[in-house]
Amino acid sequence: MSWWDTGDDDEPEFDESSIRVRPNRKGNRPRTKTRPEHNDAQTARVLAVDRGRYTVLLDEGTKKERRITASRASELRKHAVVNGDRVDVVGDLSGEPGTLARIVRIVPRTTLLRRSADDSDEVERVIVANADQMLVVVAAADPEPRERLVDRYLIAALDAGIRPILCITKTDLADPSEFLKNFAGLDLLVFTSAEDRMPLAEITDALIGHDTVFVGHSGVGKSTLVNALVPSAQRATGHVNVVTGRGRHTSSSTVSYRIENENGTGWVIDTPGVRSFGLGHIDPANVLKAFTDLAEAAERCPRGCTHLPDAPDCAIIEAVESGELGETGPARLDSLQRLLATFATRAATRDA
Numbered sequence: 001m002s003w004w005d006t007g008d009d010d011e012p013e014f015d016e017s018s019i020r021v022r023p024n025r026k027g028n029r030p031r032t033k034t035r036p037e038h039n040d041a042q043t044a045r046v047l048a049v050d051r052g053r054y055t056v057l058l059d060e061g062t063k064k065e066r067r068i069t070a071s072r073a074s075e076l077r078k079h080a081v082v083n084g085d086r087v088d089v090v091g092d093l094s095g096e097p098g099t100l101a102r103i104v105r106i107v108p109r110t111t112l113l114r115r116s117a118d119d120s121d122e123v124e125r126v127i128v129a130n131a132d133q134m135l136v137v138v139a140a141a142d143p144e145p146r147e148r149l150v151d152r153y154l155i156a157a158l159d160a161g162i163r164p165i166l167c168i169t170k171t172d173l174a175d176p177s178e179f180l181k182n183f184a185g186l187d188l189l190v191f192t193s194a195e196d197r198m199p200l201a202e203i204t205d206a207l208i209g210h211d212t213v214f215v216g217h218s219g220v221g222k223s224t225l226v227n228a229l230v231p232s233a234q235r236a237t238g239h240v241n242v243v244t245g246r247g248r249h250t251s252s253s254t255v256s257y258r259i260e261n262e263n264g265t266g267w268v269i270d271t272p273g274v275r276s277f278g279l280g281h282i283d284p285a286n287v288l289k290a291f292t293d294l295a296e297a298a299e300r301c302p303r304g305c306t307h308l309p310d311a312p313d314c315a316i317i318e319a320v321e322s323g324e325l326g327e328t329g330p331a332r333l334d335s336l337q338r339l340l341a342t343f344a345t346r347a348a349t350r351d352a
């Protein structure tokens, strides 16, 4: 038994250099206390995080699939393990009641959804790892939809390389067509959902084969939607009792749910109502990248071009005006400019 398998959390501290050691393909790396190998580690999916305990899924999709509870090894230091992470775990991987495995590594992430507390705040929080889609849930009414908030979600998704999808709920209360005009220029899949007409089969189709993070402000009906899509989820719904806070606790943490249909499986990663979605850490260039049809023209822009209406010699604006970008060009440019203007506002706030 190696020193590593002590089964408790008081492993010796490592310095940063020990963590950066690359695996040696020849397999002749020396075994020393400062170079844990964990050759026996298995990779698992993080499904839930609760006060230092992680629920992870091992042998996903096989007969041996099981959920186990894990803690983090101290060598992870301050690196946060978040929902959607793939992690290497060691120790007791049986999943028997009372057992606790240990997370020793975070597998490099394909995407990382982050947010800062506000726009001038460069400190970011990691929300979800490895999602490839973001379902933005917004109500047609109650609460009133705000396009700027949706813009922020879209920017966060595009910046992270995540495909955004929009779901408008409560269309029984209001007609969303005016609101939806804001997004006409975006290449966005849009679902509309009413209390008694939820397009569950269609949404499920869009989720199969993907890891989709669900975001939306409190009260938009996100939990109702998650429960309808994944009946076993049992997210708490309805208005919270402000005195006791009851009805809140089951939807206060980010949890992953499997969704299935005859074509396969996917994952729904439900986040609690994100109250702020600061953009302090985001690079506007990533937003332009998502507008693939405009990005080519942008290569001819002067250096540092903002692409905003007052930008001199902006090649995108010129291409749209000359008709080069086709009929949808103006709407696409309008959408891009609206998203980019969000950053201009941010810079102004920060400089103030």
Ligand SMILES: Nc1nc2c(ncn2[C@@H]2O[C@H](COP(=O)(O)OP(=O)(O)OP(=O)(O)O)[C@@H](O)[C@H]2O)c(=O)[nH]1
Pocket (backbone or CB within 6 Å): 169, 170, 171, 172, 173, 193, 194, 195, 196, 216, 217, 218, 219, 220, 221, 222, 223, 224, 225, 236, 237, 238, 239, 251, 272, 273
């Ligand atoms: N009229 C109508 N009401 C809906 C619809 N979907 C959800 N609701 C109601 O809206 C309220 C809020 O729904 P929730 O699912 O709890 O909303 P949420 O977005 O999860 O909110 P939090 O739990 O606070 O994050 C509940 O009273 C739901 O019954 C809909 O399509 N139409």
Ligand SMILES: [Zn+2]
Pocket (backbone or CB within 6 Å): 298, 301, 302, 305, 306, 307, 308, 311, 313, 314, 315, 316, 317
């Ligand atoms: Zn430009």
